[in-house]
Amino acid sequence: MNFARAHILVCGGTGCTSSKSPEIIAEFESRLKENGLADEIKVVQTGCFGLCALGPIVVVYPEGIYYCQVKVEDVEEIVREHMLKGRVVERLLYKESEEVSESLNDTDFYKKQTRIALRNCGVIDPENIDEYIAYDGYQALAKCLTEYTPQQVIDLVSASGLRGRGGAGFPTGRKWQFAAVEKGPVKYVCCNADEGDPGAFMDRSVLEGDPHSVLEAMTIAGYAIGSSQGYIYVRAEYPIAVQRLKKAVEQSREYGFLGKNIFDSGFDFDIDVRLGAGAFVCGEETALMTSIEGHRGEPRPRPPFPAVKGLFGVPTILNNVETYANIPWILVHGPEKFAEMGSGASKGTKVFALGGKIKNTGLVEIPMGTPLRQVIEDIGGGCPNGKKFKAAQTGGPSGGCIPASLIDTPLDYESMAAIGSIIGSGGLIVMDEDNCMVDIAKFFLEFPVDESCGKCSPCRIGTRRMLEILNKITSGQGTLEDIDTLEELCNHVKNNSLCGLGQTAPNPVLSTLRYFRDEYIAHVVDKKCPAGVCKALLNYSIDPEKCKGCTLCARNCPVGAITGSVRQPHEIDKSKCIKCGACIEKCKFDAIYKA
Amino acid sequence: MAKSIAELKAIRDRMQAQMNLRKDDGDSIRVVVGMATCGIAAGARPVLAAIVDEVGKRELADVKISQTGCIGVCRLEPIVEVFEPGKEKVTYVNMTEDKARRMVSEHLVNHRVVSEYTIGAAE
Numbered sequence: 001m002n003f004a005r006a007h008i009l010v011c012g013g014t015g016c017t018s019s020k021s022p023e024i025i026a027e028f029e030s031r032l033k034e035n036g037l038a039d040e041i042k043v044v045q046t047g048c049f050g051l052c053a054l055g056p057i058v059v060v061y062p063e064g065i066y067y068c069q070v071k072v073e074d075v076e077e078i079v080r081e082h083m084l085k086g087r088v089v090e091r092l093l094y095k096e097s098e099e100v101s102e103s104l105n106d107t108d109f110y111k112k113q114t115r116i117a118l119r120n121c122g123v124i125d126p127e128n129i130d131e132y133i134a135y136d137g138y139q140a141l142a143k144c145l146t147e148y149t150p151q152q153v154i155d156l157v158s159a160s161g162l163r164g165r166g167g168a169g170f171p172t173g174r175k176w177q178f179a180a181v182e183k184g185p186v187k188y189v190c191c192n193a194d195e196g197d198p199g200a201f202m203d204r205s206v207l208e209g210d211p212h213s214v215l216e217a218m219t220i221a222g223y224a225i226g227s228s229q230g231y232i233y234v235r236a237e238y239p240i241a242v243q244r245l246k247k248a249v250e251q252s253r254e255y256g257f258l259g260k261n262i263f264d265s266g267f268d269f270d271i272d273v274r275l276g277a278g279a280f281v282c283g284e285e286t287a288l289m290t291s292i293e294g295h296r297g298e299p300r301p302r303p304p305f306p307a308v309k310g311l312f313g314v315p316t317i318l319n320n321v322e323t324y325a326n327i328p329w330i331l332v333h334g335p336e337k338f339a340e341m342g343s344g345a346s347k348g349t350k351v352f353a354l355g356g357k358i359k360n361t362g363l364v365e366i367p368m369g370t371p372l373r374q375v376i377e378d379i380g381g382g383c384p385n386g387k388k389f390k391a392a393q394t395g396g397p398s399g400g401c402i403p404a405s406l407i408d409t410p411l412d413y414e415s416m417a418a419i420g421s422i423i424g425s426g427g428l429i430v431m432d433e434d435n436c437m438v439d440i441a442k443f444f445l446e447f448p449v450d451e452s453c454g455k456c457s458p459c460r461i462g463t464r465r466m467l468e469i470l471n472k473i474t475s476g477q478g479t480l481e482d483i484d485t486l487e488e489l490c491n492h493v494k495n496n497s498l499c500g501l502g503q504t505a506p507n508p509v510l511s512t513l514r515y516f517r518d519e520y521i522a523h524v525v526d527k528k529c530p531a532g533v534c535k536a537l538l539n540y541s542i543d544p545e546k547c548k549g550c551t552l553c554a555r556n557c558p559v560g561a562i563t564g565s566v567r568q569p570h571e572i573d574k575s576k577c578i579k580c581g582a583c584i585e586k587c588k589f590d591a592i593y594k595a
Numbered sequence: 596m597a598k599s600i601a602e603l604k605a606i607r608d609r610m611q612a613q614m615n616l617r618k619d620d621g622d623s624i625r626v627v628v629g630m631a632t633c634g635i636a637a638g639a640r641p642v643l644a645a646i647v648d649e650v651g652k653r654e655l656a657d658v659k660i661s662q663t664g665c666i667g668v669c670r671l672e673p674i675v676e677v678f679e680p681g682k683e684k685v686t687y688v689n690m691t692e693d694k695a696r697r698m699v700s701e702h703l704v705n706h707r708v709v710s711e712y713t714i715g716a717a718e
Contacts, residue, residue: 006661009617061616061617123617134614137607142603
């Protein structure tokens with residue numbers, strides 16, 4: 001490809017791909033050709049830009065113009081107006097409140113972020129190793145193999161203060177050190193890409209947008225601990241990530257960054273990709289390694305820790321995708337630079353996947369210790385439709401909720417632990433006033449109940465009993481005693497389960513009990529669901545003052561529970577009502593309410 | 596084939612020349628070609644193509660080329676403006692492919708303004 005005067009970057013992440021970005025790319029290519037511009041303008045498929053709520057996203061350089069929600073039909077106009085005549089298509093620009101932003105970097109969403117792990121996502125073509133190299137790719141590996149001893153590499157990683165981004169937050173350098181001192185000759189480097197938390201998709205985005213950074217970091221880790229083989233365990237539900245990862249491995253082998261005698265240093269390293277079959281428990285390190293070995297994915301007790309006896313019984317390190325993505329950056333820019341960011345013992349940045357009741361659903365990367373308020377209000381744009389923020393769930397089904405009263409808590413490992421939550425892998429689900437916290441606890445608990453591998457009884461039986469109690473409470477059958485039993489059971493499961501899945505499964509229940517006990521009590525004592533979510537506790541009624549007798553609700557009721565004559569207040573027969581809410585939606589006079 | 600560190604550096608330098616336009620650094624030279632109807636009618640397309648070709652051949656990593664609408668002096672089209680950071684903008688008028696190529700080698704490479712093509716010389 002010759003020199004191009006402009007680059008059109010189209011997001012090829014999972015979100016934008018499902019809203020037709022491949023068709024958009026094809027359309028760009030054919031329209032550019034039609035206008036004789038194909039030789040001077042390059043179309044590039046990139047990884048995720050982060051603002052998934054507004055996908056598909058197209059960015060045009062050198063101006064950095066940011067188009068959102070682009071449809072295939074819009075392409076012709078962009079080419080004709082922007083690419084040919086230099087006129088920006090304003091109707092497709094990103095509108096943050098009243099202001100229209102032309103460039104990515106002008107938006108609050110991006111301005112307040114610091115992108116380290118996501119540095120190349122949405123910037124380079126993930127399927128082109130040369131573009132990765134242009135952005136300092138494989139520089140860190142070259143430097144390590146030629147200038148540093150393995151011990152120096154470990155010291156640099158330790159000095160950066162990087163901690164595991166998969167959830168537990170264990171210091172990465174120390175983990176490497178443990179494996180390095182073990183005797184070989186065979187050791188393994190594993191990458192945990194079995195991202196199973198509902199609502200978390202940062203690892204997927206790194207793999208889709210910047211797969212080489214993970215390969216480079218694993219090779220560095222191999223050099224540091226004395227291993228010559230790496231495995232990436234990625235879930236099969238991420239087809240785009242798997243395909244790009246495999247392509248990246250091939251390219252890297254072709255360039256000699258994987259294989260024998262890398263950079264003439266005498267160091268050999270290769271990586272294989274292993275697919276997970278969809279069990280959540282395989283994201284737990286010992287279960288993951290059991291699965292790579294070809295067995296049923298079940299955890300085993302620790303110690304021995306993987307650094308001593310891991311995959312195939314030999315010393316192994318296992319790091320998460322995001323952790324690896326930070327490593328090349330740290331080695332190129334220096335550990336001090338990394339340690340400057342963050343707060344206290346939580347250094348660097350963390351990627352969060354924003355979801356739930358938030359305007360800007362997507363991926364954000366912020367320095368550790370940024371207050372939750374900034375993420376939700378400034379970057380996330382707050383709750384949609386002017387609703388009030390109620391709580392945020394961090395760490396998915398293993399984490400806890402942060403109530404609105406603690407919205408100024410800094411997002412770092414220590415502060416989160418102090419309020420009974422965790423940073424976790426980085427899922428951040430926002431809830432507004434319409435969410436019932438008992439219902440949320442139930443939702444998150446259903447997940448470990450389904451996913452428990454069944455090996456240990458606290459998790460297998462305990463979580464199920466917990467769910468049964470929650471079901472009892474939300475159906476209006478609960479007693480105050482149930483709440484106490486639930487709490488006791490939570491603590492038992494937490495303290496006695498074999499692996500992280502069971503140990504953390506009660507967290508959503510415990511933290512909602514801690515901050516929203518009044519909602520639980522309302523469910524069991526008053527038999528009311530304050531947020532109006534739990535159907536069994538709701539009754540639909542018609543306010544006779546407001547009802548005009550238009551008959552619209554009666555005509556729309558699917559079970560014929562509403563009766564009344566024209567111009568007379570109607571009534572709902574509670575024994576027939578199925579609480580579907582169709583009448584509320586249809587009523588033009590706000591006469592129907594649930595309580 | 597296994598690459599050496601020198602080869603890695605060579606790939607990096609070559610690619611950076613192509614990738615630089617995705618960076619928002621503010622210290623690159625901007626070359627803007629008037630591409631309104633008047634500009635295109637007067638032959639701005641081949642002028643733009645010549646600039647792109649020449650900049651590409653010379654691997655000028657710090658040059659960004661873009662287009663703009665009508666500058667307002669349609670009779671002097673094709674018009675090319677060059678913005679160098681910290682300097683006053685230079686407006687070239689009545690451009691042709693050959694003039695454009697010379698402008699690239701003189702102005703963008705050697706930082707010498709080609710005075711005879713500028714709007715000052717034309718008026």
